Amino acid sequence: MSSSVKLERNALQPGAKTVEAAVSVAAATPVRRKTVLRMLTSDIGSCIALALVVLAILGAVLAPWLAPTDPFGNDLANTLKPPGEMGLLGTDGQGRDMITRLLYGLRTTLLMGSASVAFGCAIGGIIGFAAAYYPKLSGVLMRFMDVLLSFPAILFGLAIAAIFGPGLLAVIIALSIATVPLMARVVRGSALVVLQQGYIEAARSLGLSDLRIILRYVLPNCLSAIFVFVTLRFGQVILLGAALSFLGLGAQPPTAELGAMAADGRNFLFFAPHVSVLPSLVIFAVVLAFNVLGDSLRDALDPKLRK
Amino acid sequence: MLKHTLQRLLLVLPVMLGVLLIGFLLMQVVPTDPAQVRAGPTATQDVVEAIRQELGLNQPLWKQFAIYIGRLAQGDLGVSIINNVPVTQELGNTIGPTLELMFASLIWAIPLGMALGTVGAYYRGSLIDRAIMAFSVAGVSLPVFFLGLGLIWLFGFYYPILPFTGRTGPLWTWEGIQGVILPAITLGGVFVGPVARMTRTSVLDELGADHVRTARAKGLGESTVVLRHTLRNALVPVVTLIGLQIGFLLGGAVVTETVFSWPGIGRLAVGAILSSDLPMAQGTIIMLSLGFILVNLAVDVLYAVLDPRVRGT
Numbered sequence: 138m139s140s141s142v143k144l145e146r147n148a149l150q151p152g153a154k155t156v157e158a159a160v161s162v163a164a165a166t167p168v169r170r171k172t173v174l175r176m177l178t179s180d181i182g183s184c185i186a187l188a189l190v191v192l193a194i195l196g197a198v199l200a201p202w203l204a205p206t207d208p209f210g211n212d213l214a215n216t217l218k219p220p221g222e223m224g225l226l227g228t229d230g231q232g233r234d235m236i237t238r239l240l241y242g243l244r245t246t247l248l249m250g251s252a253s254v255a256f257g258c259a260i261g262g263i264i265g266f267a268a269a270y271y272p273k274l275s276g277v278l279m280r281f282m283d284v285l286l287s288f289p290a291i292l293f294g295l296a297i298a299a300i301f302g303p304g305l306l307a308v309i310i311a312l313s314i315a316t317v318p319l320m321a322r323v324v325r326g327s328a329l330v331v332l333q334q335g336y337i338e339a340a341r342s343l344g345l346s347d348l349r350i351i352l353r354y355v356l357p358n359c360l361s362a363i364f365v366f367v368t369l370r371f372g373q374v375i376l377l378g379a380a381l382s383f384l385g386l387g388a389q390p391p392t393a394e395l396g397a398m399a400a401d402g403r404n405f406l407f408f409a410p411h412v413s414v415l416p417s418l419v420i421f422a423v424v425l426a427f428n429v430l431g432d433s434l435r436d437a438l439d440p441k442l443r444k
Numbered sequence: 445m446l447k448h449t450l451q452r453l454l455l456v457l458p459v460m461l462g463v464l465l466i467g468f469l470l471m472q473v474v475p476t477d478p479a480q481v482r483a484g485p486t487a488t489q490d491v492v493e494a495i496r497q498e499l500g501l502n503q504p505l506w507k508q509f510a511i512y513i514g515r516l517a518q519g520d521l522g523v524s525i526i527n528n529v530p531v532t533q534e535l536g537n538t539i540g541p542t543l544e545l546m547f548a549s550l551i552w553a554i555p556l557g558m559a560l561g562t563v564g565a566y567y568r569g570s571l572i573d574r575a576i577m578a579f580s581v582a583g584v585s586l587p588v589f590f591l592g593l594g595l596i597w598l599f600g601f602y603y604p605i606l607p608f609t610g611r612t613g614p615l616w617t618w619e620g621i622q623g624v625i626l627p628a629i630t631l632g633g634v635f636v637g638p639v640a641r642m643t644r645t646s647v648l649d650e651l652g653a654d655h656v657r658t659a660r661a662k663g664l665g666e667s668t669v670v671l672r673h674t675l676r677n678a679l680v681p682v683v684t685l686i687g688l689q690i691g692f693l694l695g696g697a698v699v700t701e702t703v704f705s706w707p708g709i710g711r712l713a714v715g716a717i718l719s720s721d722l723p724m725a726q727g728t729i730i731m732l733s734l735g736f737i738l739v740n741l742a743v744d745v746l747y748a749v750l751d752p753r754v755r756g757t
Contacts, residue, residue: 284459287740289691291698292732299717299725300470376587380699383589384714399589403703406593407601417590425585432581 176437183433189426197247200240208233208241209391217409229398229412230405241393242416243423245305249387249394250375252309254367257316262363264317265324266351269332279325282318290315290377298386305394308387312374320366327362331355361438368434372427379420395420448748456741463733467726468512472505521730522723524716531727534712539731542708544615545631545697548624553632554639554686561643561682562675565651576640583637588696592630592703599626610705631700635693642685646678653677680750687743691736 177183196203205224212232220227226235264282268275293311301307331337332355340350379396381387388394390401395416402413483492496502500511515521521531564576600608612623650656651674659673698710705711709728716724 280455284462287459288733288736289694291691291695292729292736295698295713295717295725295732296466296470296729299722299729302720303718372585376585377695379587380589380695383587383699384702385718386714396587396589399587399593403593406597410597413593414590417587417593420587421585421590424587425582428581428585 173434173437177433180433182429186426186429186433189422190430193243193423193426194247196240197244200244204234204237204240206234206237208237208393217405217412219409220411226415227409227411230401230409235411235415238393238398239395239415239419242395242398243419245388245392245394246375246379246382246396246420247423249305249309249312249378250371253312253374253378254316254371256309256313258320258363258367258370260313261317261320262324265321266328266355268321269325269328270347270351270355275325278321282321285314285318286322288315291380294377294381294386298381303386303389305388305392308378308381311381312378315377316370316374319370320363323362323366324359327359328355331358334358365431365435365438368427369431372424372431375420375427376424449745452741452744456737459737460734463730463737464513464516465509467730467733468509470726470729471722516730521727524721524724526719526721526724531723534724535709535727535731538707538709538712541611541706542697542701542710544611545624545627545700545706545708546693548615548628549630549632549635549693552628553635557636557639558643558679558682560636560640561645562647562670562678564640565644565647566670568648573644577644580637580640583634586634588630588634588699589703591633592627592700595626595630596703608704611707627700627704627706630703631693631696634696635689638689638692639682639686642682643678646681647674650674650678683750684743684747687739687746690739694732694736 177187210233212228214232215223215228216230216232218224218228218232220235224234224236226239228234229238264278268278290312293314294308297311297314298304298307301310337350337354340354345353378387379394379399382394382396383400385397385400388397390397398416399413399420402409402411402416405412480487480492483495487495500508503511519532521535523530524534560576560580564573567573596608599606606626607623608626610623611620613620615621615624656669656673659669664673694710697708698714700706701708701711702714709732713725713728713732715721716728
């Protein structure tokens with residue numbers, strides 16, 4: 138009990154961000170999967186969110202098979218057709234089918250998001266576990282994390298794009314860096330709670346190696362907190378990545394990316410609003426779904442709310 | 445109190461030095477020779493060599509860094525490659541409009557967010573609370589550019605009643621206010637949700653506290669209990685959390701400035717990067733980074749002022 142109080146106080150300290158505050162509650166509580174699933178499916182909102190997320194992932198993965206036309210096939214005779222007139226959702230400024238572009242755009246956007254979250258969480262996770270397990274390292278590592286945390290993601294985006302030049306790679310690097318300190322804090326917070334448990338002491342007294350203890354006993358018991366964080370972070374990363382692409386710092390034409398597509402449609406906003414609106418709506422729906430899902434997961438995993 | 449501030453200040457210095465070092469190294473990776481650029485394409489080898497001597501480009505790297513810091517301290521951040529305007533001058537021109545936009549956004553977003561959060565916490569679990577929280581989640585999921593483009597379409601095209609390109613005048617004139625309305629709704633719109641959420645959590649914590657029960661037991665009216673005894677305490681963490689969310693606000697500001705062609709520092713930075721104007725890009729990034737470090741420092745100190753429990757640590 139005392140540990141959870143400590144975590145909550147920590148969430149209000151300067152440097153703590155909202156995601157972390159949200160996640161720290163769900164820290165280090167082993168939960169039966171059945172309970173979580175039942176709680177998720179009992180709420181209509183989370184059901185819809187889950188369905189949307191699955192749908193988005195399927196659409197992105199299967200884009201090459203689902204798309205009715207070639208994503209780069211210009212058709213200058215049929216540009217800016219409104220939805221219904223040419224294809225189901227119309228065409229863009231170069232006559233490309235909007236459904237095809239949206240599917241491929243979603244593919245790029247989700248790929249960018251998963252790469253950033255994967256890299257950021259892998260590095261942040263290692264730092265978090267190291268800081269929790271070796272108190273001597275903790276001061277230096279977490280101080281460095283605080284420094285990273287004090288810069289907003291957009292600034293990393295600008296700086297990396299200035300160094301490497303605009304592109305998908307720059308966005309992925311920037312968003313990975315921005316994810317590292319958040320993940321490190323979440324992992325350290327929940328690992329510290331797990332490390333106080335009796336079974337850790339038992340494992341230590343058996344003479345197991347540090348790596349084995351972390352991988353076999355600490356990591357599995359931190360998974361619920363990590364899972365909530367990853368879900369919520371994924372939504373944020375997609376939103377940030379789309380914004381950077383909208384600015385022209387991310388995916389470059391002719392690559393289809395939702396943020397870049399929305400930027401492209403600005404030129405035709407008044408006579409062909411669908412070119413901007415459709416990709417923006419897709420981003421909104423996907424990010425909303427991830428946020429709702431993350432919130433429900435956190436509620437389901439929160440021992441204080443569970444009966 | 446003073447010790448806490450000094451401690452924070454000491455921690456900030458190496459970070460600032462790090463930012464400057466990265467900014468300096470950024471200029472080193474560029475393949476072009478700055479002396480050649482400054483001398484122009486027709487300059488003789490002697491002239492280029494003289495400029496190199498003058499700029500200190502044949503000194504060791506650490507000495508160049510020292511020279512660079514010295515020039516920075518005098519406000520010399522170099523000259524734009526594109527239009528030859530000093531970087532500091534452009535920064536001076538754009539920082540005002542950006543602060544103006546942020547101010548115009550926060551002035552309505554923070555009070556609204558706090559009000560919504562308080563109402564939500566007070567009627568916890570009710571339909572109103574659920575509606576406010578749904579609105580808040582939708583707000584943080586909405587792409588800033590979507591809101592901006594939607595407003596431009598609605599109030600610039602469908603009902604053409606408000607200007608939507610650029611800054612139309614200073615904030616204290618009627619034209620200026622008209623021009624800032626749409627950008628301020630856009631930028632503030634994404635900020636209402638997070639503020640409402642933070643306020644709700646904080647007020648909920650506070651509503652369960654002993655002193656609130658005491659206030660009720662004394663027979664005080666509900667409005668006094670909520671406004672005087674709950675909200676005042678609940679706002680301490682909210683104020684600092686808002687300070688920390690300024691980064692989130694900057695991200696929104698860069699996009700908002702681009703959507704509305706607002707002549708701010710975010711748009712300047714993006715434009716410089718897209719046109720490979722490295723001195724300008726470097727200047728804006730250094731400026732924004734230093735601004736951030738200072739904001740964080742201010743929030744840290746403010747937190748200690750507002751919450752005496754932090755001071756000891």
